[in-house]
Amino acid sequence: MRSTIRHGRAADAAKIRTLQAELTEPAPTLLNAALTEVDTAAATAADDTSPGISGTFRLLVSVNDTDLPVGYLLAVTGEPTHIAELVVDPQYRRNGRARALLQVLIEQCSHPITVHVAVDNTAARSLYEAVGFQRQTRSDDRFEDAAGLTLRYPAQN
Secondary structure: OOOEEEEOOHHHHHHHHHHHOOOOOOOHHHHHHHHHHHHHHOOOOOOOOOOOOOOOEEEEEEEOOOOOEEEEEEEEOOOOEEEEEEEEOHHHOOOOHHHHHHHHHHHHOOOOEEEEEEOOOHHHHHHHHHOOOEEEEEEOOOOOOOOEEEEEEOOOO
């Protein structure tokens, strides 16, 4: 299955917020800031294939056949770029959408990318490791109820 990935739009906000509810530890303030930036950038974006956001965030969405977001990736840009949230609607999981979101971010990023995952979240760890992320450090203060790992792409030598 080939996932359609595009940049988030202001019109996606309600569906993205619904998807965010699937996360164990969501960051609504961060998502609101990204959606505000998307809304501001919408007037200047030429099309959905351009980076769309040249500011603080990358908001990528995986859409179904009717262009409805069924997954999203929120990253804070910088050096490194940090993945803050990645979620796919349970009905659309296990068909490559999360991997496709990661691949687009990797293609668009010229800096390393980091992500924090719970040690016991084997599905997330497997996904990130499958696309080339490697463990950098253990971070016991990243999650309220679990120990965490920081993963990095590309791995440092």
